[in-house]
Amino acid sequence: MKQIQIGGLVSFTTIDFPGKLAAVLFLVGCPFHCVYCSNEHLIPLGNGEYDPEKVFDWLKSRAGKLEGVVFSGGEALMQADATIEYMKRVRDLGFAIGLHTNGFYPELLKKVSDIVDWIGLDFKATRDHYKALTGLDIAYNRMIESLQYWVSLGKGIEVRTTCDPRFVSKADLLEIAKISAGLGVKDFAVQKYTPYHEAVGQETTDAERNAFFEDDALRDEINALFDHVAWRNS
Numbered sequence: 001m002k003q004i005q006i007g008g009l010v011s012f013t014t015i016d017f018p019g020k021l022a023a024v025l026f027l028v029g030c031p032f033h034c035v036y037c038s039n040e041h042l043i044p045l046g047n048g049e050y051d052p053e054k055v056f057d058w059l060k061s062r063a064g065k066l067e068g069v070v071f072s073g074g075e076a077l078m079q080a081d082a083t084i085e086y087m088k089r090v091r092d093l094g095f096a097i098g099l100h101t102n103g104f105y106p107e108l109l110k111k112v113s114d115i116v117d118w119i120g121l122d123f124k125a126t127r128d129h130y131k132a133l134t135g136l137d138i139a140y141n142r143m144i145e146s147l148q149y150w151v152s153l154g155k156g157i158e159v160r161t162t163c164d165p166r167f168v169s170k171a172d173l174l175e176i177a178k179i180s181a182g183l184g185v186k187d188f189a190v191q192k193y194t195p196y197h198e199a200v201g202q203e204t205t206d207a208e209r210n211a212f213f214e215d216d217a218l219r220d221e222i223n224a225l226f227d228h229v230a231w232r233n234s
């Protein structure tokens with residue numbers, strides 16, 4: 001089996017794993033090509049620049065100080081067995097395991113269901129915009145399958161939508177929230193889109209990006225659907 005490939009690391013975070021002091025590992029490889037990706041260097045499934053055994057030794061030194069480790073990316077499940085084996089080793093150090101995922105691998109999500117304690121799942125757009133945003137036709141259906149599966153487990157899940165006005169309207173955001181709530185999601189996050197790079201002629205404006213956060217009626221309607229909604233306006 002190929003060794004896990006790690007392309008980035010955050011040594012301490014209080015915001016990426018709810019209720020836990022955590023580290024984040026960014027794994028290389030992602031099947032999507034999201035138009036707004038801020039981690040483009042992590043998309044190719046190549047070699048990561050971090051030595052996995054050195055990272056593991058460092059994690060060992062953090063046991064008892066940090067509570068959790070989040071596997072992010074890229075798409076952490078794209079490395080399949082290499083990710084799963086490493087997750088098990090990290091869990092055996094005593095850490096809770098979090099996973100940030102785009103939901104493209106429901107079959108692998110099932111394989112990690114006894115290892116992972118919580119997931120943050122991207123629900124990127126309504127079905128009709130998924131392909132234009134991610135580059136993949138089947139991405140929406142797979143994400144929904146992942147969402148339904150994880151909710152059925154009763155384990156922690158936050159569904160998040162990044163509001164790129166080119167692909168998500170306020171009506172779309174409400175539709176996404178209603179679908180998520182209808183499938184049993186209790187925690188939802190609305191994330192502000194940050195324009196790292198935009199093609200000429202496709203630029204968004206501050207007003208368009210902020211519009212999702214300035215509509216009190218929309219906010220009230222979405223807040224009423226869930227136990228908790230995070231409005232991440234930065």
Ligand code: SF4
Nearest residue numbers: 030032034037074102
């Ligand atoms: S799913 Fe995430 S890492 Fe993959 S292309 Fe999209 S934004 Fe980038």
